Amino acid sequence: MNQKQMLRPATDAATTAAPLANFNTADAVEYLNTLPIAAAVDLLAALPLPRAVKLLEAPELQRAGELVATLPPARAAALLGLMADDRATDIVHELDQDERARLVPLIGAEARQVIQTLLSYPPDTAGALMTTEFxxxxxxxxxxxxxxxxxxxxxxxxxxxxxxxxxxxxxxxxxxxxxxxxxxxxxxxxxxxxxxxxxxxxxxxxxxxxxxxxxxxxxxxxxxxxxxxxxxxxxxxxVDDILDALIEESTEDAHKFGGMEALEKPYMQIGFLEMLRKRGGWLSVLFLGEMLTASAMQHYEDELARAVVLTLFIPLIMSSGGNSGSQATSLLIRSLALRELRLRDWWKVALRELPTGIVLGTILGSLAMVRIVIWQLGGLHDYGEHWLLLALTVAAALVGIVTFGSLSGSMLPFALKRLGFDPASASAPFVATLVDVTGLVIYFSIAASILHGTLL
Missing domain, CATH: 3.10.580.10 (CBS-domain)
Structure with missing residues (x-):
């Protein structure tokens, strides 16, 4: 028993456990999740062993490892020994090395051997998920x-x-x-x-x-x-264990796809410094990537000076390419996760995304041309005497950039999987950053071809 537990005032077990008397397991778990760690530990220590085991076995219980580590060692070992082997293994996996060394030897020999065996299997495998109680x-x-x-x-x-x-x-x-x-x-x-x-x-x-x-x-x-x-x-x-595992994995993929490291705890339980660490690294990488966008614009500084009107459509061009890339990435990550596609299918996807990107780019390019025509003829904005060539430039650039975005966004998950990385790491912000840089090059290259001798 640690010093905090020794200083904690002794209370009657029945009185301490009274708040859970009329709760079913799901409601009791939800109630425990709202309590400070010390109060939750008091409740688990006061409950009868079978009732406490049911609560700890619930996957929805948060901070299970911390709760077990804070309980008196004898009580914690008794609970782990009575729990389902797979759930007990999950909780032991959450403990740090010192806590494992303190608690695992106290568990009954049979349960301890099973837990140690299950801990030896790699995470996210059948061995790590299985239970020996059949x-x-x-x-x-x-x-x-x-x-x-x-x-x-x-x-x-x-x-x-x-x-x-x-x-x-x-x-x-x-x-x-x-x-x-x-x-x-x-x-x-x-x-x-x-x-x-x-x-x-x-x-x-x-x-x-x-x-x-x-x-x-x-x-x-x-x-x-x-x-x-x-x-x-x-x-x-x-089936319930595999569902819990897949939900956890889907949550991690959602975090990665948002451009950050996966969170191991609920949002409100993540400390300030840990949250900075999870988000700051990816933001810094994306920022360095966006710096390439600034370099690309500097490279075309002379063109921008001669045709300032081109800058009006840069946000439109960049966002369209990023959006098409993010769409393709989302579709492919999901298809790879569901085993609808294999690595060898990359060329089939490329052949499918190429015409798709061209058609989508043509649709967006047509909308952009209509917009420029309406604004010019309606007197909403004057794009200059070469406004038709400008409209053609924007339309052609959108076809090229949306096609590139679709292709790169669909191929990136394949490349990451081939290199042994999680395809979900191809986050939407990452794809958007990649397409931003190349989109500017495509835009100004097309502008230089179409507007040569007029605006440029």
């Missing part, structure tokens, strides 16, 4: 024996909706039986008689969690077995 029975059992076994172990298993049938001699996975098939079978029937006909769908411990999610979705499963090369059952990944 129902398995020998292939020579009957339906009645299996149902009796489920009654005995139900409270200690993550799910009982799928029963895994193992070879009694080798322990290899032979079949899977759903609860629906089981309860409709006769007690004396063999468990294999009510098992599914097709071979069980399995995954390897190293499979990426997104691929696991695709298999669960494709085969409409509530859980999928994780096996080794010899078809020995190592654990299962349940």
């Amino acid at each position: 129902v398995s029975v020998p292939a020579n059992w009957t339906v009645g024996q299996t149902l009796q076994h489920i009654r005995e172990v139900e409270r200690t298993r993550e799910t009982v909706y799928a029963i895994y049938v193992l070879d009694p001699a080798s322990g290899q996975l032979r079949q899977v039986v759903t609860m629906r098939r089981l309860i409709t079978g006769l007690p004396d029937e063999s468990i294999l008689d009510v098992a599914q006909v097709n071979a069980p769908v399995t995954v390897d411990v190293a499979m990426d969690q997104e691929e696991v999610a695709q298999l669960i979705r494709r085969h409409d499963l509530l859980a999928i077995p994780v096996v080794d090369a010899g078809m020995q059952m190592l654990g299962i990944v349940t």
Whole structure:
């Protein structure tokens, strides 16, 4: 017990736990999330172990690692030992090295061994997500024996909706039986008689969690077995665990796509300095990129001096290219994440985005020409005697820049994935910065060709 806990006044456990008496688990978790850390720890310490375990197992509980680390070590170890293996592993993963060294040895031997095994698997893989608490029975059992076994172990298993049938001699996975098939079978029937006909769908411990999610979705499963090369059952990944993992990954991708590092905590729990660190780095990189835009404009300083009217359309040109690039990037990142596309499909995407960019650029270029014509003929602005050539320049530039934006925005996620980076790192601000610089070059190059001998 640390010094803060020793100084904390002793209170009656029932009184401390009273605020949660009429709350279900979801409401209790929401209430705990609103409390200061010390008050939340007091509540968890006062609750009966089964109730405290349910709250800690809820993925929606914030600061779970901090709560466990602040609890008295014996209480924290007892809770971790009673929790579902995968959730306990997640919480231990949040602890720093000193806290792990203090708490893990206090956990029961069996639970400790499982947690240490799960911690050894790389993050975002089936091994890191799986739980070892599943129902398995020998292939020579009957339906009645299996149902009796489920009654005995139900409270200690993550799910009982799928029963895994193992070879009694080798322990290899032979079949899977759903609860629906089981309860409709006769007690004396063999468990294999009510098992599914097709071979069980399995995954390897190293499979990426997104691929696991695709298999669960494709085969409409509530859980999928994780096996080794010899078809020995190592654990299962349940649909709720994969959903939680994908939601977390989607949140990280959303942060990256906004041009910042992913936040590991809710917004209001991020400290001021940490928030600066998460956002400042990417902003600095983007700022340095935008400095290239200033350099490009300096390069065309003479052209700008002779045809100041060109500057009126620079924001229009730059934003259109950035928008088209951001659109393409958003589409491709999502398609890659859903496995709708593979790296080898890059050329198909390029062939699709090229005409798409040309048509989109033509649409925007036509709108720009109409705008210039209306403003000129309506007396809203005088673009000079060569206003038709100016309109043609802006239209042609938009075709080129939107086409380039679509192509570069669609190819960047492929390039990042090929180099081993997360495609979500191709953030909208990053793509916009890239297109800004090249857009200016395209704009002034086209202007120099069309306006040569007139404005330039």
